[in-house]
Amino acid sequence: MLNNKLNNNISFQFPRHLRHGEQGCLQNDSCPPPGGPLTEYRNKATFDWKRLKIYIEGETACKRMQELYSSLLSNAEFNCDHDELSTDQLLHRNYRRYKSTFKIIPAFQDRLKIIQESFRDFRTLIMIDCGLFLKRSLSCEIPSHLLYTAKRDTTEDIKKLAEGKFHCCMALTEVGHGSNLLALQTSATYDKNYDSFVLQTPSIEAWKCWAGNLGTCATHAMVLAQLYTPDGNCHGLHWFFTPIRDPRTMQPYPGVLVGNMGKKIGFNSLDNGFMAFTDYHIPRKALINNISDVMPDGKYITTEPNPRKRFAAVASNLNYTRLGVVMLSVTCLKKGIVIAIRYAAVRKQFGPTSTSAETTLLEYPLHQWRLMPYLSACFVLGVTMDSFINKKLDYYNKLYSSKNSEPMGSTLASLYLMTISLKAISTTTVRDGLQQARECCGGHGYLKCTAGIGDLRNDSDSFLTLEGDNNVLLLQINKLLIGAYQKKMEGKDIEIEFGLHDFLNNMNQTLKTKCDNTNNLTSPRGILEAYNWLICYLLAETLSKLNQEIETGSSIIDAFNTTHTYHGKSLAIVFSEFLIIRCYFDVLTTNQPPKDCAPVLLDLGMLYAFWSLERHLIYFCKGNYFPANSGIEAIRNNVSTLCLRIKNESIALVDAIAPPDEILNSVLGSSDGQIYKRLVSYFLTGGKNLQRPHWWKEMLPESIMMSSNL
Numbered sequence: 001m002l003n004n005k006l007n008n009n010i011s012f013q014f015p016r017h018l019r020h021g022e023q024g025c026l027q028n029d030s031c032p033p034p035g036g037p038l039t040e041y042r043n044k045a046t047f048d049w050k051r052l053k054i055y056i057e058g059e060t061a062c063k064r065m066q067e068l069y070s071s072l073l074s075n076a077e078f079n080c081d082h083d084e085l086s087t088d089q090l091l092h093r094n095y096r097r098y099k100s101t102f103k104i105i106p107a108f109q110d111r112l113k114i115i116q117e118s119f120r121d122f123r124t125l126i127m128i129d130c131g132l133f134l135k136r137s138l139s140c141e142i143p144s145h146l147l148y149t150a151k152r153d154t155t156e157d158i159k160k161l162a163e164g165k166f167h168c169c170m171a172l173t174e175v176g177h178g179s180n181l182l183a184l185q186t187s188a189t190y191d192k193n194y195d196s197f198v199l200q201t202p203s204i205e206a207w208k209c210w211a212g213n214l215g216t217c218a219t220h221a222m223v224l225a226q227l228y229t230p231d232g233n234c235h236g237l238h239w240f241f242t243p244i245r246d247p248r249t250m251q252p253y254p255g256v257l258v259g260n261m262g263k264k265i266g267f268n269s270l271d272n273g274f275m276a277f278t279d280y281h282i283p284r285k286a287l288i289n290n291i292s293d294v295m296p297d298g299k300y301i302t303t304e305p306n307p308r309k310r311f312a313a314v315a316s317n318l319n320y321t322r323l324g325v326v327m328l329s330v331t332c333l334k335k336g337i338v339i340a341i342r343y344a345a346v347r348k349q350f351g352p353t354s355t356s357a358e359t360t361l362l363e364y365p366l367h368q369w370r371l372m373p374y375l376s377a378c379f380v381l382g383v384t385m386d387s388f389i390n391k392k393l394d395y396y397n398k399l400y401s402s403k404n405s406e407p408m409g410s411t412l413a414s415l416y417l418m419t420i421s422l423k424a425i426s427t428t429t430v431r432d433g434l435q436q437a438r439e440c441c442g443g444h445g446y447l448k449c450t451a452g453i454g455d456l457r458n459d460s461d462s463f464l465t466l467e468g469d470n471n472v473l474l475l476q477i478n479k480l481l482i483g484a485y486q487k488k489m490e491g492k493d494i495e496i497e498f499g500l501h502d503f504l505n506n507m508n509q510t511l512k513t514k515c516d517n518t519n520n521l522t523s524p525r526g527i528l529e530a531y532n533w534l535i536c537y538l539l540a541e542t543l544s545k546l547n548q549e550i551e552t553g554s555s556i557i558d559a560f561n562t563t564h565t566y567h568g569k570s571l572a573i574v575f576s577e578f579l580i581i582r583c584y585f586d587v588l589t590t591n592q593p594p595k596d597c598a599p600v601l602l603d604l605g606m607l608y609a610f611w612s613l614e615r616h617l618i619y620f621c622k623g624n625y626f627p628a629n630s631g632i633e634a635i636r637n638n639v640s641t642l643c644l645r646i647k648n649e650s651i652a653l654v655d656a657i658a659p660p661d662e663i664l665n666s667v668l669g670s671s672d673g674q675i676y677k678r679l680v681s682y683f684l685t686g687g688k689n690l691q692r693p694h695w696w697k698e699m700l701p702e703s704i705m706m707s708s709n710l
């Protein structure tokens, strides 16, 4: 949470070089000299990074983060080393760490606390391992969150999850369907003779799969299944808290076939599993009955008779997990960018002449252009994410103030749009940013253990498709925008907020506006006006294309799919970027930063905005928004100028977002900047890299083998 009430007495986990009197961590080596190679850039900063950190995180969160890092670092389970582990060792370590997290971060206690505190506290877990955060979320927090909404006493189940007596997972995806949840086939049919639901997997396509923590560890699964009443009616998807393994033996119950899916590209500290049910009975109370319930006589009752809205309410819990993915993305991006920028400030290649001193990578404009926008993304997406979380908190505050669990339509729709927009943009940014970071570290960036970027990249790759595939989410954003336009035309109310009314009311007027003077662009207002125009332009283009398709005989669905590729998708991306950029500048306006931090925060926002706008130049040209296309040069010049300016602030900026060195665990990214000493020290670690292979004899020429007693 942003907070500008500064308290300079807070003690931070300072980067190693700033901790007074502390010794360095290189084996057989002395402490890095005071300052070290990063000092020159640190001294160039025009602001105090500690003040910036407090502004961004909030004072309480900074203190809490400091406490958490200290606790994590003093617990041997959380030691980050460079050892290569097998999949089984990774799973085991993650389980032990998971158990230990409860000593440091208490489990779910009440509905609001989980959201407020977990989002703050769990960032520290992500800094250690994405899989640790996911295990904690899937095994305990998310299911507890759902159980809490049930209109029956679930205290005992929640307690057992928190005490580690139960371990849960979220079982939505099936072999045949992931994105299209409505087509899931697993059924839960109420049997009034036994007062229980019977879970059934009707086909191989209906096998549950991919659920994290299910493979070997889960005793329970929160199963998403189609609810049938004895009269044969299907009432759509509902959650069922389902026991699947005996917690005393960890063996599956009869009727449950469950197992591990095997090794993945990343995230191997988490066991993703598959599961099928055969006539498997679970008690009636297993149904999460916040919106709907089944009576002992088999009668279905619900507070939301509209099936579409009922599904939206059931699926609304995914918003919570999507924000978790955003948090994972922003945290992974921060780690990767810290490493690449510190490396770039030390690494030198080439110089003006063959005899002159070589130039640090950070001084090359191309290198600045490759890294600074992603640094700006760390701040813009981070600040926006916090603001979204607060909005979500407000929603839950209202929703659960009297344990009234009926979701509020228009706020829910707005939160949904906000969350999927941020999810789609942040996960794509982390994919590209980590790849850029890895390449910016050159060959050394390819070392798995020492650089630390490869694992981040592999883990975060999955964010693109999980919790809603990005392309599918962009389709939904497009549909929501077109739907809002159509409703407006029909004079109906629009459920979604975000100034959509203003957009649609002023669309014709906005489309007539031009940016006559590119100097106007250099303020948040000018940027938002450009976005405003862009959204209206793309909305008009998409609608016109859609109408053309329909006039030539396409069905609405086909027309929509056809126009999405080149029109609707861009509209969805542009609208999502607009939401993010506007939110960031709103926060800077409503919560004034400290004086020394304000200019750099503004620069970061402007860089992010110009860099994002640059990807849409084609539409500005097509729509003649700028006179004689002058905007192209203006936008590019602004990107370059801001990259250059932020370059001098960049080491202090990464100090403000970096975790302690022991947790960053990157030879290339340490705060002392001793990349070569640490690299060589790693080469020599434990002498294991100096050994000949145990199969060395196989390499000998046959003659030597024959003539020796080897």
Ligand SMILES: Cc1cc2nc3c(=O)[nH]c(=O)nc-3n(C[C@H](O)[C@H](O)[C@H](O)COP(=O)(O)OP(=O)(O)OC[C@H]3O[C@@H](n4cnc5c(N)ncnc54)[C@H](O)[C@@H]3O)c2cc1C
Pocket (backbone or CB within 6 Å): 138, 170, 171, 172, 173, 176, 177, 178, 179, 180, 209, 210, 211, 212, 267, 272, 462, 465, 466, 467, 468, 469, 470, 471, 472, 475
């Ligand atoms: C590491 C990991 C962890 C996971 N954890 C869980 C978990 O805990 N619980 C759980 O239930 N699931 C989990 N999943 C599954 C995940 O949620 C699904 O993979 C995701 O929902 C996407 O569904 P899908 O794989 O069926 O892809 P599909 O829906 O089959 O999509 C495949 C491709 O088709 C495209 N596509 C789909 N529909 C359209 C359309 N209408 N128009 C154009 N293109 C389209 C998509 O963009 C995508 O590129 C996990 C997955 C991974 C990789």
